[in-house]
Amino acid sequence: MIAGAYALPSIVVFATSALLVLVGAVGVIAAQNPVHSALSLIMTLFGVAVAFVAQSADFLAAVQIIVYAGAIVVLFLFVIMFLGVDRRDPVRVEPLVGQRAFAAVGVLITVAGLITLMARSHWVSGAISVSSGGTALATGQGNVKQLGTAVFTTYLFAFEATAALLIIAVVGAVLLARRERVVENEGSDA
Amino acid sequence: MSAWLGSVDPLYAHGVTFAVFAIVVIRLVAAFSVLMGAVIVMIWFERKTISDMQSRIGPQRWGPFGLFQTLADGIKLILKEDLIPSEADRFVFKLAPYLVVLPAVITFAIVPVGGTLTIAGHSVQLQAANPPMGILLMLAMSGISVYGVMLAGWSSGSKYPLLSSVRASAQMISYEAALGMTIVTIVLATGSLSTHDIVTAQGHGILHWNLIRLGVVPFVVFLIAITAELNRPPFDVVEAESELVGGFHTEYSSFRFAIFFLAEYMNTITMSAIMVTLFFGGPAGWIPNVAHLRWVFPILWFLVKTVVFAFCYVWFRASLPRLRYDQLMDLGWKRLIPLSLGWMLIVAGFIVNRAWGFAMAGVVLLAWLLLTRAFELGHRRERGASSVLAPVGERPLPGEVLRARTDEEEG
Numbered sequence: 346m347i348a349g350a351y352a353l354p355s356i357v358v359f360a361t362s363a364l365l366v367l368v369g370a371v372g373v374i375a376a377q378n379p380v381h382s383a384l385s386l387i388m389t390l391f392g393v394a395v396a397f398v399a400q401s402a403d404f405l406a407a408v409q410i411i412v413y414a415g416a417i418v419v420l421f422l423f424v425i426m427f428l429g430v431d432r433r434d435p436v437r438v439e440p441l442v443g444q445r446a447f448a449a450v451g452v453l454i455t456v457a458g459l460i461t462l463m464a465r466s467h468w469v470s471g472a473i474s475v476s477s478g479g480t481a482l483a484t485g486q487g488n489v490k491q492l493g494t495a496v497f498t499t500y501l502f503a504f505e506a507t508a509a510l511l512i513i514a515v516v517g518a519v520l521l522a523r524r525e526r527v528v529e530n531e532g533s534d535a
Numbered sequence: 536m537s538a539w540l541g542s543v544d545p546l547y548a549h550g551v552t553f554a555v556f557a558i559v560v561i562r563l564v565a566a567f568s569v570l571m572g573a574v575i576v577m578i579w580f581e582r583k584t585i586s587d588m589q590s591r592i593g594p595q596r597w598g599p600f601g602l603f604q605t606l607a608d609g610i611k612l613i614l615k616e617d618l619i620p621s622e623a624d625r626f627v628f629k630l631a632p633y634l635v636v637l638p639a640v641i642t643f644a645i646v647p648v649g650g651t652l653t654i655a656g657h658s659v660q661l662q663a664a665n666p667p668m669g670i671l672l673m674l675a676m677s678g679i680s681v682y683g684v685m686l687a688g689w690s691s692g693s694k695y696p697l698l699s700s701v702r703a704s705a706q707m708i709s710y711e712a713a714l715g716m717t718i719v720t721i722v723l724a725t726g727s728l729s730t731h732d733i734v735t736a737q738g739h740g741i742l743h744w745n746l747i748r749l750g751v752v753p754f755v756v757f758l759i760a761i762t763a764e765l766n767r768p769p770f771d772v773v774e775a776e777s778e779l780v781g782g783f784h785t786e787y788s789s790f791r792f793a794i795f796f797l798a799e800y801m802n803t804i805t806m807s808a809i810m811v812t813l814f815f816g817g818p819a820g821w822i823p824n825v826a827h828l829r830w831v832f833p834i835l836w837f838l839v840k841t842v843v844f845a846f847c848y849v850w851f852r853a854s855l856p857r858l859r860y861d862q863l864m865d866l867g868w869k870r871l872i873p874l875s876l877g878w879m880l881i882v883a884g885f886i887v888n889r890a891w892g893f894a895m896a897g898v899v900l901l902a903w904l905l906l907t908r909a910f911e912l913g914h915r916r917e918r919g920a921s922s923v924l925a926p927v928g929e930r931p932l933p934g935e936v937l938r939a940r941t942d943e944e945e946g
Contacts, residue, residue: 380627380689387682404728407671411715415678416708419685423704426689426697488667489728 358399365392379425383418390414404489546657558659563644566663570643574800578605581800581849588853609793617789622692631690632787632794635683638676639801645672646808647734649818649834660731661818661834669729670718673809674711677764680802681707684766684773687795688783699782702860703766703773709867710763716875717753717760720882721745721813734817746814749882754814756875761806763867765799767848769855772863807844808837815840873906 365388372385390413397406496504546555579594579602586593594601619628649661666672681704688700722728724745725736737744746754763770774782784795811817817840818833858866877899884895 378624380624380686384627384686403666403668404671407668407675410675411671411678415675415681415711419678419681419704419708422682422685422689423701423708426685426701426704 355399358395362392362395362399365389365395367392380422383421383425386421387414387418390418402488404492546659555657558654558657562659563663566643566648567640569648570640570801570804573804574797575605576602577800577804577845578608578796580845581852584846584849585853588850612793612796613790615789617791618786620692620786623786624690624692627686627690628786629791631683631687632791632798633683634686635680636794636798636801638680638683639798639805642673642676643801643805643808645669645730646805646812647731647817648808648837650830652830662731665729665731667729669727669731670722670733670813671728674715674718677707677711677714680798683798684783687787691783691786693786695779695781696783696785699773699779699785703783706766706770706773706863706867707764709864710760710871713756713867713871713875714760714764716872716879717757718813720749720753720875720879723879723883723886724749730812730817734812734819737816738819741816744814744816744819750878752874752878753882754810756871756878757810757813759866760871760875761810762848762851763863765802765806765848767799767803768852769857770863771857772860775857803848804841804845807841807848810844811837811840869910873903877903 369385369387369389369392372388373382376382376385390409394406394409394414397403397409546558582604583593583601594604597603597607619625644663645666647660647662647665652659652661668675684703684707685700688696688698688703691697721733725733727733727736733745737748741747766773771782772778774784776782779785784792787795818837820832820836822829822832881892881895881899885892
């Protein structure tokens with residue numbers, strides 16, 4: 346069933362995007378240099394964008410690149426360069442004691458959760474795309490219209506709550522970063 | 536599958552045959568070679584025009600009017616020694632030039648150069664690709680081209696290129712917001728993301744051009760923001776030679792430097808073309824009712840409009856002084872982003888109906904007054920006794936003292 350439902354081109358596209366995502370993800374944690382990690386992250390994001398295009402979610406793919414690759418990772422790099430953390434500090438000393446054990450437990454829980462999800466839900470039972478589970482995803486231009494309607498009607502509350510969350514984060518960051526400056530020599534301040 | 540492909544491009548409507556494949560390949564090769572040829576002419580054009588504006592002669596030795604000067608320079612650059620600094624991150628250093636040049640080439644693919652042609656029964660759009668995400672591809676690619684500049688500076692392992700790449704990342708992100716907002720305005724008015732539809736919607740005469748239909752404000756914001764994205768003068772703080780030696784490409788030589796140079800001019804041409812597409816109707820214009828001229832004229836119109844903008848960029852470079860870095864940030868965040876956001880809201884209001892439009896205009900006006908007041912207060916706190924921020928760009932001596940001294944010296 347599964348093998349019959351997929352045409353060769355879509356398998357190739359899927360394999361390519363999966364490879365990009367996986368190699369990038371491994372690169373993020375394996376690279377010694379933080380800048381190389383950030384570059385690997387971009388590769389992962391590209392892989393996800395390819396997967397979006399394969400699911401005919403063109404708009405999401407474009408936004409993925411514009412927002413994540415085009416803005417967020419650029420800010421990561423900006424901070425890395427600005428603070429000069431790329432000068433290869435040996436991270437041999439664990440800042441949090443016992444974090445490796447916790448990480449292992451976390452990985453186990455996540456993988457177990459994923460496997461349970463995969464075993465129970467419909468999208469490994471032969472559905473060609475995620476979209477065929479619910480309402481059909483419109484192709485091309487209709488795509489954007491559908492997304493806009495969903496965001497501004499059905500999911501309006503969640504959307505606005507996210508927006509408020511982001512604003513709170515920005516205002517908080519500004520407030521924390523702001524330091525009242527003590528003026529030493531008020532006389533010469535012309 | 537074929538129905539979906541047909542909705543993307545009418546070329547694929549009857550399935551993908553060998554002829555269709557051949558047309559696609561020819562279209563791609565043509566677009567690429569046109570762009571490369573245009574770069575050569577553009578470099579010559581810029582050097583010649585700036586020489587004229589500065590009362591010099593400019594290139595004149597190679598070919599008629601020095602036309603082959605660029606070719607000669609290219610050959611010279613390729614034959615030079617390729618240096619990689621010992622402090623450089625070798626892999627990223629080699630990767631960076633390609634991250635600049637690829638987005639430049641890809642963006643040109645979505646520019647509609649002419650109308651629709653019929654070749655051997657297939658209707659062919661004169662643009663290399665017409666993806667459903669359309670103009671968003673341009674935004675995505677300009678997001679990627681930041682990496683080329685940033686990583687080139689960082690991987691050089693040198694002080695000035697690093698400063699340049701920090702500047703580049705901040706500058707290009709700041710102006711992307713204003714850029715995106717003006718594009719949203721256009722997409723709202725057109726009701727489609729695809730560049731083909733944007734051009735078709737403007738095809739009914741000069742009053743339907745987005746320049747006039749949306750008011751002139753989005754165009755002005757777009758022109759400023761795109762110039763900043765390109766790092767062209769007067770926004771070229773990234774490669775300010777008086778402050779940063781050569782900026783992000785200081786350590787580059789030979790072919791890799793040539794690639795940066797190529798990408799810069801490719802971007803200039805592509806962005807001129809994008810501006811024509813978004814605001815000036817692309818290939819729209821008067822067409823004579825003669826058999827073959829009917830498809831030649833749109834291409835000519837497109838070329839003429841693009842050359843006008845290419846000239847504008849050269850003109851900017853020759854006449855405008857470079858902005859200081861803090862002025863650049865002020866212009867981006869305090870002027871362009873609020874302006875483009877407000878204008879987008881007004882346009883959105885008028886698309887609903889007239890009453891909403893005027894209501895939106897009122898709200899935006901109110902917000903503008905509030906914002907002006909906030910800037911005023913902030914400015915006072917910056918300077919006054921209760922200042923919270925260190926003054927940026929302040930000279931060690933007060934302005935009046937400096938002026939008095941220069942007046943004395945000049946007599």
